[in-house]
Amino acid sequence: MEPSADGLARAAAQGREQEVRALLEAGVSPNAPNCFGRTPIQVMMMGNTQVARLLLLYGAEPNCEDPATLSRPVHDAAREGFLETLAILHQAGARLDVLDARGRLPVDLALERGHCDVVQYLRAAGNTPQGSEPAGVTSAQTPPEVSDFADHPLGPY
Incomplete structure (x- = not known):
């Protein structure tokens, strides 16, 4: 240390x-x-x-994981609803498709806590587990801007 x-x-x-x-x-x-x-x-x-x-x-x-929980900073930001921090981490290369020790993605944590703006950002960013992206979604895809989600209601889950 x-x-x-x-x-x-x-x-x-x-x-x-x-x-x-x-x-x-x-x-x-x-x-x-x-x-x-x-x-x-x-x-x-x-x-x-x-x-x-x-x-x-x-x-x-940005992708360092907690050895006990396997959570990463994006898990923490999504769980607590810090959209801007989440976007900064993502734009710096943080992966959004990683599971924590309980098998949850950042989007799952945002959903649990009702952070609709975070959920919308993660879904628009192509938040799917590695190897299961829909056609046309790649990790090199430009992440959405936070301002794109500031005033838009989240559609149905």
Whole structure:
């Protein structure tokens, strides 16, 4: 464990953007695990898009999985309804077609919590398990813009 990793993870978890920036600029790795084995992007304050952007800009891995739950940052963002953070993670390469330890996709978590805007984004992004995409949907497809879903009601499930 890197000595500054705990500090970066703590700053990310508390949404302290300036401290996150300073630690990253000082060379702290955005992928170094803290004393609990979690990286800053796994523990970041999900609603703080600036912290998410900073971590990703400095090379944070958007697809890191929790060893116990197999959840990834996109699972957390979808479950809590943070559409902008989810979109930032997705645009940085986060996969939306991965299952957590309980066999749930990010869209399943958003549905469980009633986050209709997140569900709509995930469905428009082609959120299907790997290898079962409908014809014409590829991982290289441009993700939808968050603004495309801000004022549109979600159709029937």
